[in-house]
Amino acid sequence: xxxxxxxxxxxxxxxxxxxxxxxxxxxxxxxxxxxxxxxxxxxxxxxxxxxxxxxxxxxxxxxxxxxxxxxxxxxxxxxxxxxxxxxxxxxxxxxxxxxxxxxxxxxxxxx
Amino acid sequence: xxxxxxxxxxxxxxxxxxxxxxxxxxxxxxxxxxxxxxxxxxxxxxxxxxxxxxxxxxxxxxxxxxxxxxxxxxxxxxxxxxxxxxxxxxxxxxxxxxxxxxxxxxxxxxxxxxx
Numbered sequence: 022x023x024x025x026x027x028x029x030x031x032x033x034x035x036x037x038x039x040x041x042x043x044x045x046x047x048x049x050x051x052x053x054x055x056x057x058x059x060x061x062x063x064x065x066x067x068x069x070x071x072x073x074x075x076x077x078x079x080x081x082x083x084x085x086x087x088x089x090x091x092x093x094x095x096x097x098x099x100x101x102x103x104x105x106x107x108x109x110x111x112x113x114x115x116x117x118x119x120x121x122x123x124x125x126x127x128x129x130x131x132x
Numbered sequence: 133x134x135x136x137x138x139x140x141x142x143x144x145x146x147x148x149x150x151x152x153x154x155x156x157x158x159x160x161x162x163x164x165x166x167x168x169x170x171x172x173x174x175x176x177x178x179x180x181x182x183x184x185x186x187x188x189x190x191x192x193x194x195x196x197x198x199x200x201x202x203x204x205x206x207x208x209x210x211x212x213x214x215x216x217x218x219x220x221x222x223x224x225x226x227x228x229x230x231x232x233x234x235x236x237x238x239x240x241x242x243x244x245x246x247x
Contacts (some may be wrong), residue, residue: 064241
């Protein structure tokens with residue numbers, strides 16, 4: 022069974038600092054790795070998707086890397102802003118249209 | 133209006149009551165899902181449906197049932213609610229025509245409390 026872990030569970034940084042969020046998974050046989058953002062009272066919003074054949078994916082200040090062999094993905098957020106405060110979840114696509122989710126890292130960016 | 137709408141957004145009920153959570157979507161997607169989120173745990177899949185006539189159990193389907201009334205509507209029922217079903221429930225959709233990845237669109241969630 023695929024296990025997805027996100028450490029730390031919570032993170033607080035001052036505005037302007039770069040954020041590094043970690044995601045690890047136990048089974049490297051994934052189709053892709055997805056990162057989501059969750060805001061209170063709202064659903065999850067897809068941020069980035071990295072296909073299993075890719076090493077990284079970028080969107081604006083966000084960059085996600087994938088190392089299947091070590092079972093790790095990292096989400097980098099450059100020059101953090103208070104609006105980046107949210108919970109970030111990663112999910113491994115294990116096939117058959119199923120995603121295995123981590124518990125998330127709750128980020129607070131202090132102004 | 134939201135692409136994926138869940139009702140109710142919040143519900144408090146008592147043990148033993150029957151509860152239905154409803155989900156409707158305007159995305160035109162064929163696939164619909166129900167997930168449950170508990171503090172400290174990732175989202176877990178309860179049921180999923182690839183079309184109106186196709187319903188599949190997820191990893192935690194016990195105590196739940198679903199109905200796909202139309203392509204755009206997917207309801208989750210708790211026949212006899214119990215306190216450990218207190219959680220945040222999400223409906224999601226995806227499109228089989230999207231090649232290469234299963235990208236989900238989520239509703240805003242339904243918070244259920246069972247006393």
